[in-house]
Amino acid sequence: MNILQTEPVMTPLAHGRAASEGRQPSSANSSKGCSIELSGLDLPDLTIGAASTQKRLFRKRHLTFDISAFEKRLDAGADHVDENEESEQSSLTLSSPTLKTPFVEVRTEKRGLQRRALQRRRISETGFDAAVDGWSMEGETGRGQTEQSLSKTTSSEGFTLGLSKLSDSDITSEIIHRHTALCAQPGAMTDNLSIVATRDKPTVRVEEEDQMEEDQMEEDQMEEDQMEVDQMEVEQMEVELGKDKSVYAFPTEGGAEPQNGSLTASKSQTEEEKHTGDHQMKDNATVAEEETGVAESLDTVREDAANTEEEENNVEAPTELEGEADSQNEENAAVRSPSEEEEAAAESQTEEEQDGVDSQVEEDVVPDTQTEEQDGVDSEPEEVAEAVSQSEEEDVAPDSQEAAVDIEPEEDSAKSQSEEEEETADDQSEQEVPAEEVEDDLADSQPEDKHDGKPEGEDAEQPSEQEERDLEHTSRRAPRSEGPLVVPVTEAAGDLDDATEEGWSDGKSKAPSSLHMESPETHASYTDADPGADNENSFHFLELANDTKDRLLNDKSPEEAAEEEEEVEEEEEEEEEEEEDSDAIPSKTPAFVRQKMNFFQPKPQNIQASSKTGEAIPVPKPKPVRKKGKGPAKKQTELPKRYLMDVFKHFAKTKVSPDVYPVLRDIMDKYFDRLAEDLETYALHAKRKTIEVEDAVLLLRRQGHVTDTVPVEVLIEKYLRMEQRKLLIPIATSGNVVIPKKWL
């Protein structure tokens, strides 16, 4: 009754519908009574009303349903709440549109959302699982599949996310499978390498793994070189490199099988890169690919040379085979070829090994302990020379070179790049066996490569480190390689992109090369190239080189020598980097050049630096060691590092990597040059000999910081300290001195 009275007005049609519908469901729903199964048209109120109307109808028409009606009445009597509840219940049973729309909607919406999300997850998960499986299998195919699946299934973003996952899984899987799957891994690695790795991915990857061991970084570089490495692969490789450097280095280098000239070449390069840890491996990869043709030829030569290291080769051979089969040997070859070229054919084997080890190389990165591997690397004398300094020495020059390259991830990678460049040009120049020479060439090429490599997307840390090394190496090598090498280097550099870096690197590489060319000894040239800081190292190299090499030529030092040099260089570089970063602007040109190189280099590799510092090279360096900073006559135009970094961090508001300091210093240097020039011009234009405030204000206006709407005072108040503000803006002080009026 009450219900009837309170029923809202409803359209007869709706009621009718509701009533009819209600009747039917009501009959079905004994318990609920008013099973208001209304069409979506009914609003909750309406439904209630409908229910009530239904009840009315029921009362009128269906007397037989007294119970149900009675129940309904009771329910209705419960008022709207009950009805609502009923409606809710009914709505639940009914299609979503009726009753309690919001509730239903939410549910459906959630379902919908959930479904979608789940779907997405599934993809990523499956892809991830696939990737994991692929990794675990360590089969090239598996990896390729996983990669493919990953690439396909995951979007770009998803991919990156997946990559992180993959990296983790890869790492763990790799760790697990590392020792067991030596063979498999190299094969897989090669495949990965073959896959062109996008720059972005490596960049992201690099960032993530900046802190990863250098070896890992080298691995990344190696992968990049191959251009194909999917990010995942790279990560894997990195992990692998970090972990099983020693293991892989040897097998890959040992590649006694000249089988894949190209493959080995690429592998060797990768190995080298790994050892060198050059981040620029990526660049090298690109270069290497270009020089595939050359690499192949070199490979053959190297194979011959590599034969010396059967042991390694044997190990590497299987890996190489795997790598060859799986990965795109060609690409690897391309990568390797440049490196090989540089290293003189002597170590074709090593190259082969390297190719196979491309994947491994990454793992094996650098540890000097793996001198054996380096032997294989010798094939890439130039490249390796830089990276593996000490370990290489032990091994035969050819072998050591390779190993050396692999060992020192950063340097090698950088060097490898240069080497690659050189190699490509010098397919024939296997004569440049002497590692030293190669190194020199590489040094020249490296700076270019390094520069190129960096912008190419390598993460700051990795590439920066590599670049530093590369720069150093290239500078050393540039003179040695001479024409043929330089040419390929420049070409390679061009290919690498990074116009900016290229420009810088070119200038730098050329400078040191010219210097080096003159020096009779490869070592000497080496040292010369490096700023004074490297002198010590270079001496060390010289000693080593002298011992090992007989045929040190300016063009290319024998692989052996290169290896040694590489090792030394790497160490030197590290030291140099440290020194340079800390030192003020070096006075001599090479130092300056080196300084520039350091800009691109991340923190110096302090790790190895310490080892080198102790070494004293008896051989007098061609260039006298420069005293740090400019002489008394020269002025220091550097802002303090602490101040600069603090200010920059303050303005950046996000984390700032300390690697930026060299770059930042360089930028500020240029900025001050322009600033002083402008201010001076303004002052002189006003026929003044003093820079005034108005000069500075004019400059601000021209720069656009001060406009008609923004007065300079605003900026002053915003940025300057109080004491400076006081200087600039006369503050209306309340220094009123009240002087009582003198009344006469």
Place this chain on the structure above:
Amino acid sequence: MLKKAPKLKSIITTKAKTNINVRPTSEAMIELLTLMFLSNLAEEAKAKAFEEKSATIRAHHLKAVSKKMLKKAKG
């Protein structure tokens, strides 16, 4: 901003070609100029780092923006 930028004056005077003086007030202005430049540079570098989904500013980010910023601060 809380510290004094040491030897700004010496930097400017060494870089200036002719023998020119710098007033203390203009020294403050020069500091303002450098701070503005650095803040813009940092902001650009930060944006570039975000572009690459990195929360840390790295050397290559900075390098990429440096050329543009130096051109902007030409006057």
